[in-house]
Amino acid sequence: MNTTPGTGRHRRRAKGLAIGLPLAVVAAGSMAYGGAFGLFGEDSRPRAAAAAPAWATEAADGFASVNALGQNGTYGGRGGRTVTVRTLADLEKYATAPEPYVIVVAAAITVQPVGKEIRVASDKTIVGAGTSGHIVGGGFFLGRGVHNVIIRNLTIRDSYQGVWNDKEHDFDAVQMDGAHHVWIDHNDLRRTADGLIDVRKDSTYVTVSWNRLSQANKAFGIGWTTNVKTDITVHHNWIRETEQRNPSTDNAAHAHLYNNYLQDEPGTAVTSSYGNYARGRTRMVLENSYFEGLRNPVTRDATAALVQRGNAFSRTSGRNESGGTAFDPKAYYAYTLDRTADVPAVVKAGAGPRGSIGTTTAAGTAATAAGGAAAGTMAAGGAAAGAATTLTVAKDGSGRYTSVQKAVDAVPAGNTARVVISIAPGTYRETVRIPANKRHVTLQGSGSSRRDTVIVYGNASGTPRPDGSGTYGTGGSATVAVEADDVQLRNLTVRNDFDEARNQHVDGHQAVALRTAADKIVIDGLIVDGDQDTLLLDTAAKERLGRVYVRNSYVSGNVDFVFGRATAVIDQSVLTLKKRWNGTSAGYVTAPSTAAGRRGLLINRSVIEGDVTPGSFFLGRPWHAGGDASLDPQTTVRDSRLSAAIRTKPWTDMGGFSWKGDRFAEYANTGPGAAGAGTTDRPELTPVQAADQEVADWLAGWRPTTS
Template sequence: MTYLRSKRLLGTALAAATALAAALALGPLTPAEAAAPRPRETARHTSANGPWADRPHGFASLAGSTTGGAGGQVVTVRTQADLAKYAAADAPYVIRVAAAIEVAPFGSDIVVASDKTIVGVGTSGEIVHGELHLNPGTHNVIIRNLTIRDSYVEGDRDGKTQDFDAIQMDSVHHVWIDHNRFTHMGDGLLDVRKASEYLTVSYNRFDTHNKAFGIGWTEDVKTRITIDHNWFHGTKQRNPSADNCAYAHLYNNYLSGQVDDGDPVWTYGNWARGRTKMVIENSYYDGVQHPYQADETAELVQRGSVLKNTTGRHDTRGTAFDPHDFYPYRADPAAAVPALVKKAAGPQRSLGIRTVLHVPADYPTVQAAVDAVPDGNDGAVTLALAPGTYREQVRVPAGKPYLTFLGTGDDRGDTVIVYDTPNEYGGSSGSATVLLAAHDTTARHLTFVNDFDEAAHDLDSEQALAVKTTGDRIVFEDTAFKGNQDTLMTDSPKLDTVSRVYVHDAYIEGDVDFLYGRATTVVEDSVIKALSRGSDSNNGYITAPSTWRGNPYGFLITDSRIVSDAPAGTFHLGRPWHPGGEPDAVGQVLIRDTVLPAAIKASPWTDMGGFSWRDARFGEYHNRGPGAAVTADRPQLSTADAARHEVADYLRGTDGWAPHRR
């Protein structure tokens, strides 16, 4: 962007620098910011133990926790070859299974190495005729939202000749098995073997099978396992059986539709075998023979469960242990378990659709998390940023769409991405703290800053962008943009390409052309602060559009407030930017239904680079406040024209995109 620079008066340089430092302070919000409305963002407050949480609970959360492939690349697989390659790799991976993968030869193992997350995408992820196998020493594995089915060989009900489990693990630690469906397999559905420990098995559905879920096959008493909110339906035994478990905590499980083949012994619910210590809480047993039983060498405590039409053994003995001594949890009422588990157990359409990458818990920087997303990404990825200040530049290339940057603090000012590069060292793209070139990118609950101190430097190009966008369908919600010259640039890849940006519930500050570019951009329900540069005549320009002549929609600022610390009559609403003298860049700005401060000039539009503002497409409609007026120098839209310049008119296209305030 080419400028005739407006230098600060030397006598006001110190005061301006002080004002700039205050404006860019990363502490509490200003009154203007605090007054801006907040979106109804609830995802960041979801309980960590809820049915759709992305972190494990129970024993899998202890002793270093279980993070799976966190920190590694995110890949999407649809073939056995790709699943096998990434699952067995040495490096961490988040593996999204987006198809029903038929494993050949029938009953074959797919080996899962350490540091892996394998997650089905919605209800599409299936492993058919095959087993996921964790070899001894494997650790830090998450398997979620898959259906694993149909390796049963007719006539081999006990699995004595074909050991085709759904998942089998030997001598492993830190594994989370969650929201899967296991059905009609060759031997066990889930086998946890040989002193495996720090395990959580939650919200799974086990059905249509003989031996559902076995734990043990070892003399060691080491296994620590949490088993909660699972549905065992149409199974006969091992629901589960737990042999020599140091601690087995079962709560809120639902056992129903037990297979009835007249077997008086090997048809049962839960069995504490060997030297197991088992605690059962608030589970629901409906029509179950031997709902819970314990060997004489085991300890079993049961409390709060519902027993409906049960027969046979209901053993309790000893004191076992108190799960609260190990981790926090809250058991749901037993009476609510059938409805809850029927809804929440097994694969969910909402899971695996959005991958969550945590910064800095899993990725040390924001850019590292972006880099983990593959080129050609086709799945929604959320980068969950912990509260803090991230001093780095972030680049999202065009090949990485569908990213959401989400601050997880209580306030948007709690999570800040900041850098200090001016245009002098790389142009608008080089200076931007954050550059978003990909389509369908969203940012929520964050603050973006370029804190370059222009008062302390004498450069030819003092632009210092907080954010630049070139992608289409970009959303900023409950965000703040702080800078001076060129704070927020919303652009497109080339002049005649239309990109759309929706900014809602935002705080934007700057002095010179701090909302500019050629993208179709809506700023709604926001606070825009025009910063004083210490002048008593010209303190700057809010907008500098370079809209393509063929695009009727450039910038819309609506239902917002412009505030300023500049003296009365010293700020322009905008000027037309023709990059490189491009005659087809004919800027369009409409400011409507917005409060204007006294700092706005009586003639608020001005020329730029030899191009008259009167040849641009500038207008106002129904503004109010001390800076609002209707004069010959302030074109006003007619009511009929205003009806064609609503938010939807600016943003909608043939793709049906229609973001709106929440």
């Protein structure tokens, strides 16, 4: 938005979703296409498709994705029946069954006897329903020959028997002896009697990603035979307050560890003995990981090969070793490294169970263990369950459409059922607009990473329109514009790459990457990248409600890069501060333009940081669009980590309006940028006030889904 006073714009507010509450279950069915070219026009090829939630179709990355031993990657129970379990008996029944299953754990299941490891057969996905799936007092065991297993989005905890270095109780969270093609992802593993994860006895083609491992003597052991057979990928895990095996890798043929965050916090009862350890004849590649406070962060035997690249070490001591020749991971699979400096924030924000995983099932396949039918009702605020359609986009012509906008254009006006537009990996240089009459649309990248599918363009507010009708204006500059209700964007990068340095002659450098101007918008797993005015969270009109739920996403910019009048929650995300085009550091994270009587912007359980000058960024300023004194802008930042880039007085005035006359506050933030809260210049909510400023209060009865 403009940095000069008095420049007009619009924005607004509403209510919502309880923190940690599993997302509503929505059933998604299939719809056949009619006519010679189907319902979606002559640019499509008729094809029936059934939309399943993304988590139900996702396959592993890393070594678990490699085709070997007769197994084509790791995809778990995909294609089998989906069942929901809430008891130990039902969990064991389906986990040990010979046929494939997607097993959704929707409760805290206590394992009896304590320490029992539930045996898992091949072709299974065991997934927690949002954050509600807990395995208490036990774990899982994958025996020799078991393959194609996914253990995901669970909290596995509390088999600890009171002895710190327990030699008697082999109670692990996940143990595998001779298994292959296993993916352990987005779990929270803590307080076990023995190791949190044991990959033993020549288990191979394993990927362990995005987990939190904590509060245990032994975190993660790999190997334990004289054979050199195990191939394993370990990435984006947060390992903290564990003494040893972080991990310990013994006689692994190929061990690729990258973008992990190992942390030993000072002043706690646990002190690390060592971090990553290459033992025996292991060949290890260790890349872009972040070690904080550990003793002996990287250790290797003289017989092991350990190659280090790009790692960071903060407050570490003791052994930090490398040597020998290992291997090139890219000879086995593709992967993308996060910047090392970003790893603590990225991993803290992204590791562990996610509210959007395990909470949506495909119509006609879901059943509860008690024999209940698949959900067939309408989700709160969503399209009718069932009758979802998938349209595919690919630049190489392998999809129905070669551009995203062509697929959007093919959605019938007034559609009443979910249409998923699945976009193949690639860079799509185009602008995309979803008009108000095309609701219930999902734009979803089909790659393994949100970086794989990129929608990018470079218009700015002052860019002339090609038809000579003036300039685009701020809202019109958006690379992707969402004007329809109940739209979802997932697993994508949306970018505005307007080059300010080369366009100093342009009057108006506001360059929006993503604009929303509708109600019940879900932004899940996105990168939204720009500079000035990156993310515009708007409403269709001043008097209209517009709720937006952003989670597990990355938003970057410098000037007012999250702004608007919508009622918006940014949850469990990373806001990255960027320098301006000329290399200077100065900026504003938010610029709300909230209508009186509504809620504005809520940043919750997130991280705000970037490679900028300390003390150079404000958290926000009030935008009274068009000088409208009736507006009551609101930003609340709570339960988040603030870097030193945030000013000690983080709020400032704008356009002649004082921030003190509007609603700006913090609650329970941490990090160097949080120092000084609770003063006149830095309001801190009381616990009573904070209880009225949670996610549920923002979204007002709407439970976002990820169908």
